[in-house]
Ligand SMILES: Cc1cc2nc3c(=O)[nH]c(=O)nc-3n(C[C@H](O)[C@H](O)[C@H](O)COP(=O)(O)O)c2cc1C
Ligand code: SF4
């Protein structure tokens with residue numbers, strides 16, 4: 091069986107999947123549910139001395155179905171407000187025996203205005219004393235309520251100085267969590283994290299994906315619509331870029347929802363892959379499935395372990411590789427073979443609205459039929475067919 095283990099500094103994770111800070115780790119009961127799914131780590135809901143300044147946002151209106159379909163479902167909950175540091179410490183003490191039994195790493199998460207040095211130091215010490223295995227420094231939250239807290243306070247200098255202050259106060263590994271996705275900022279953050287001596291970097295992919303409520307003309311969830319599946323592509327991109335900027339391990343969240351997206355994120359350079367929204371959407375069961383799916387994938391493909399796939403896709407961001415790709419993939423359509431496998435085709439019609447009129451229903455056989463003159467070999471029907479009934483390959 092493939093080896094799923096990964097590590098950060100002296101911390102060993104039995105597998106690379108973790109539950110990211112938020113609702114699924116809001117209380118001890120929920121954190122235990124997360125741990126019992128078999129994940130490698132849980133990051134607890136962020137604590138802060140400023141919890142009372144946060145609005146407990148509860149959604150008050152329905153979202154259109156399409157919004158849910160995109161995976162950008164209503165996700166405003168008590169989880170938006172932080173816990174107090176004392177609550178977090180008590181929670182760590184409660185869950186630690188179970189986490190030890192399950193061999194699950196427990197990561198505390200702390201948040202403070204960027205230059206509130208005493209607060210960082212005090213909270214970090216409290217988390218270490220309570221028994222946390224590592225600390226995540228929350229500089230990612232895009233909800234702008236307390237000046238300098240979360241994404242608003244994330245600058246190269248602040249990341250560096252916060253790490254330096256906490257490094258002096260505690261011995262456990264420190265993970266810096268940010269949410270910028272643009273490479274301009276990522277380069278600056280990378281310098282700050284390197285200079286501050288961070289042990290790992292959690293890059294949460296967050297770009298706003300707003301939806302307009304067409305009944306009122308107002309935005310739904312201004313500033314916070316940006317978690318879950320719509321972040322998948324930008325999550326991959328962010329992992330690819332950051333893994334080339336630093337030597338330390340990358341933790342990646344944003345749009346991961348099943349074992350395939352876990353594999354994809356590992357190949358994009360992440361050492362640990364986190365899930366949040368999909369758990370709140372479909373339940374804790376998806377974590378079992380993701381771990382099992384990852385294991386089966388590695389076994390079927392003959393990989394010895396997760397280490398074999400981490401960063402496999404990273405060389406592809408090299409401009410030379412991209413150039414080569416376009417050259418090797420640009421071929422005249424006559425050189426591309428395409429055919430419908432009639433045994434597999436059910437005549438469902440999903441592929442029929444080809445804009446080149448390249449595929450249509452054969453009324454005699456009731457199966458899809460190609461018009462090879464008109465078909466441009468764009469591959470759209472191949473991706474759409476639920477039965478894998480259309481074969482396209484180089485001749
Ligand atoms: C309701 C909610 C609460 C969250 N709370 C926190 C938090 O307290 N601390 C934190 O670092 N991230 C928090 N996050 C961010 C998640 O940990 C995660 O990085 C992000 O949702 C992207 O992953 P996903 O696409 O799987 O949801 C929260 C996200 C949501 C939607
Ligand atoms: S999902 Fe659960 S907590 Fe959220 S509104 Fe529905 S019943 Fe309430």
Ligand code: SF4
Nearest residue numbers: 435436438439441475
């Ligand atoms: S989508 Fe696939 S199964 Fe459906 S008609 Fe087209 S080829 Fe046949």
